[in-house]
Amino acid sequence: MNQAWLQTQYLVKELFGDDLSGKIATVIGSTGTGKSTMAQQLILYYFTQLKQQNNLTDKDLAVYITTDRGILLERTRQICNAFGWKYTDFSKHFKLEVAKTFQEQHFIITSKLSKIIGYNNCRILVVDCMNHLAFEDWKETTSKTKPDGRKPDGRMEAFKIYKKLDKQMTTLLHLARDNNVFVFLTVFPKKNYSHTIPDDWVRGFFGSEKIPHLSDYVFWVIQNVSSGVIRCTVRKHRTKPTPFNVSFKIQDHGYTLYKD
16 A cells, blocks of 8 residues: 555544444535545545455445535546546546535435435545535525515525435435445535634534534544644544544645644
């Protein structure tokens, strides 16, 4: 195994500690904290391991749902190269789904995914970002004026969106458990919490509380701009007491553990 795989193995053991199959992990962090990079890093880590064990088949697949176009082809190629993959070979096992609206996201997760997983051996499923389009939908809806001249009730509109997110999370949980798929979600925090974690952290982002409640692991990442160090606070873990902190730096292959 090369250095990218070994460094990621250390990361996986530190953050997760056990088999990821059938689990849901959620990373909360603002733009530039490497959430999309970490998602791709874990995919390459998992598929490199399958390849080295001669267990990789043509039907093995990673499904990546992007809602904010945060995944960049140049970065994907860089991560592939770090793990010793040609992008053309990796792309055979990588299916990208682009959701442009919250309605499209809802359809992909609640209807389309089950068919994709049914025809393939899906190993990893990424939704990046889970709450971006939900917030955009809420902003658009609440900015409009009703025919009677009143503004929509912001709380009621948020409740409607949260109900859809509830259904999406329940669907993802069943897909993970029933098909042994590792589900990786990214979430944007509220603007006030880009550089700090609120005490009531489950309400520190726009979205349903089912996102953290149904996740097996929840990480909140904050970057120190001057040093480039990313502090990850583990808020929820299947086997370890929380919270605890881990530090990273971003390299070509993705996150690397960093000791202060």
